[in-house]
Amino acid sequence: MLSQEAIAVKEALERLQLENPSLLNNHSDAEKVETIQYHMSAIMQSMGLDLTDESLGKSPHRIAKMYIEEIFSGLNYENFPKITTVPAQSGQLDMIKIDNILMNSTCEHHFVPIQGQVKVAYIPNEKLLGLSKLNRIVHFFCRRPQLQERLTQQIKTAIQVISNSKDVAVHIQATHHCVHSRGVRDINSMTTTSSYGGAFQENFDLKREFLGN
Ligand SMILES: [Zn+2]
Secondary structure (H helix, E strand, O other), rough: OHHEEEEEEEHHHHHOOOOOOOOOOOHHHHHHHHHHHHHHHHHHHOOOOOOOOOOHOOOOHHHHHHHHHHHHHHOHHHHHHOOOOOOOOOOOOOOOEEEEEEEOOOOOOOOOOEEEEEEEEOOOOOOOOOHHHHHHHHHHOOOOOOOOOHHHHHHHHHHHHHHHHOOEEEEEEEEEEHHHOOOOOOOOOOEEEEEEOHHHHHHHHHHHHOOOO
């Protein structure tokens, strides 16, 4: 059973073509874990690993559970955070900003970590969101195989839908382990993406206030 918020966010992302490319799959979490475990065993065995070894034996199951219950749990809208809002009073209409939200996501091209920090802000329209809810929305979309650009837009859109305010800004600075540890091995490179809605798009001072610390 999906919450109203989850349905509204999902529909908005589909309309904007910002959803992760997905195919319908009605398998339960337990069935998904079982299938992934089976295939992960095959992957490990084809690399020549001995799954009768005590240290490796449970890895396929461990990885499958981690995929479904943790690092890719954001593919399932049943895990969308419960959102509480309170009506905004007049005089509460300044920017609300949260810095340094820790992000752990996964690059969809290589299935290795993307780690960084997220900054989000919104200007309340009629509703105030509980502060930790913004962090939870960020974490939900991080728990998918991702592209940093799409992740940034998904977070912006979700906050717009839930806050009923167009005035939302999202900024992500992250390290991609696929750049860091393989390929060009560029240890210090960071990727920055941002997405601005409403007043943040038009008002340079507001954008500067958002980007300042
Ligand atoms: Zn990658």
